[in-house]
Amino acid sequence: xxxxxxxxxxxxxxxxxxxxxxxxxxxxxxxxxxxxxxxxxxxxxxxxxxxxxxxxxxxxxxxxxxxxxxxxxxxxxxxxxxxxxxxxxxxxxxxxxxxxxxxxxxxxxxxxxxxxxxxxxxxxxxxxxxxxxxxxxxxxxxxxxxxxxxxxxxxxxxxxxxxxxxxxxxxx
Amino acid sequence: xxxxxxxxxxxxxxxxxxxxxxxxxxxxxxxxxxxxxxxxxxxxxxxxxxxxxxxxxxxxxxxxxxxxxxxxxxxxxxxxxxxxxxxxxxxxxxxxxxxxx
Numbered sequence: 001x002x003x004x005x006x007x008x009x010x011x012x013x014x015x016x017x018x019x020x021x022x023x024x025x026x027x028x029x030x031x032x033x034x035x036x037x038x039x040x041x042x043x044x045x046x047x048x049x050x051x052x053x054x055x056x057x058x059x060x061x062x063x064x065x066x067x068x069x070x071x072x073x074x075x076x077x078x079x080x081x082x083x084x085x086x087x088x089x090x091x092x093x094x095x096x097x098x099x100x101x102x103x104x105x106x107x108x109x110x111x112x113x114x115x116x117x118x119x120x121x122x123x124x125x126x127x128x129x130x131x132x133x134x135x136x137x138x139x140x141x142x143x144x145x146x147x148x149x150x151x152x153x154x155x156x157x158x159x160x161x162x163x164x165x166x167x168x169x170x171x172x
Numbered sequence: 173x174x175x176x177x178x179x180x181x182x183x184x185x186x187x188x189x190x191x192x193x194x195x196x197x198x199x200x201x202x203x204x205x206x207x208x209x210x211x212x213x214x215x216x217x218x219x220x221x222x223x224x225x226x227x228x229x230x231x232x233x234x235x236x237x238x239x240x241x242x243x244x245x246x247x248x249x250x251x252x253x254x255x256x257x258x259x260x261x262x263x264x265x266x267x268x269x270x271x272x273x
Contacts, residue, residue, distance in 0.1 A: 014174070014175060015174070015175055018175045018179070018180075019179075022179070022183045025183065025187065026183070026186055026187065026190070029187050029190045029191070029210055030190060032190075032194060032203075032206055032207065032210060033190060033191075033193055033194035033197060033198060033203075033207060038200050038202050038203050038206075041203050041206055042202075042206060045206050045209065045210065048187075048210065048213070049213065052213055052216075052217060055180070055183075055217065056217075056220050058175060059175060059180065059220050059221055059224050060224055061220050061223065061224070061232050063232070064216075064220060064232050064235050064236070067236065067239060068216075068239075071239050071243060072209075072213070072239065072242075075243060076209065076242065076243055076246045079246055079247065079250055080202065080205070080206065080246070080250070083202065083250045083253060083254065084202060086254070087253070087254070087257050087263065089200070089202065089263060100196075101196075101197055103196075104193055104196030104197050105193060107192075107196070108189045108190075108192050108193040108196070109189075111188075111189055111192060112185060112186065112189040115185035115188070115189070116182060116185060119178065119181040119182065119185060120178070122177065122178065122181060122222075122225075129227075130224060130227045132223070132224070132229060132232065136229060137229055137232060137233070140229040140230065140232075140233055141233050141236065146233050149237065153237060153240045153241075156240065156241070156244050157240065157243070157244055159244075160243075160244035160245075160247050160248050161247065163248050163251070164247040164248050164250075164251035165251070166251075167248065167251040167252055167254075167255050168250075168251035168254045168255060170258070
């Protein structure tokens with residue numbers, strides 16, 4: 001009875017949920033790069049983004065988790081799907097270079113090994129009493145250090161909007 | 173028992189490498205674009221886990237800015253994709269070689 005209790009406790013623990021969502025994120029990320037149809041890739045990417053949002057929640061940052069759903073899975077991916085359907089994208093033909101593919105995988109493995117050795121030294125325990133609630137997040141974001149950066153992003157967004165309209169328009 | 177920082181960082185590195193492989197392997201512009209978004213998300217995960225480990229909200233503020241820049245980048249990039257499709261009638265990266273010499 002006690003072991004079943006412990007199993008149940010583990011299944012609902014945040015560590016177990018982290019591994020579940022990590023597995024979902026990696027599997028759907030592989031789906032993004034392995035599927036031939038770009039629309040299927042886009043849907044796989046939405047699954048990855050939602051799993052990452054759950055992981056952000058488990059890591060104790062609820063505001064970023066909600067933002068991930070609204071901005072990434074909501075706005076950006078809808079834009080991607082909109083363009084995919086607008087352009088009537090065909091299935092991609094298998095790429096020619098088998099040697100290029102092998103080289104890409106070898107390079108990525110080297111990069112993965114380097115990243116893992118670099119990250120192996122980063123072993124800090126989570127800081128105690130970490131308050132990542134939305135009000136404290138807002139106090140940092142609108143505090144003296146970041147408020148001008150925040151204002152600068154509004155200029156960036158306006159510039160990007162004007163640029164996007166300008167580039168995509170047929171004739172001015 | 174809490175989530176080990178190390179494992180979150182390994183997940184981030186793995187997702188980043190998957191994104192790199194996608195950029196190398198795929199030839200469709202929009203799929204390459206999606207792989208870039210995947211890499212941005214991997215970096216965001218590293219920011220969030222370091223933010224928790226160090227007990228500082230600066231990492232999360234940086235994630236906020238990365239998301240803003242990603243939204244701007246997606247808008248401009250997809251506009252460029254539409255313009256490319258109009259000029260070349262193709263989304264294959266190998267077809268866009270006008271800047272090569």
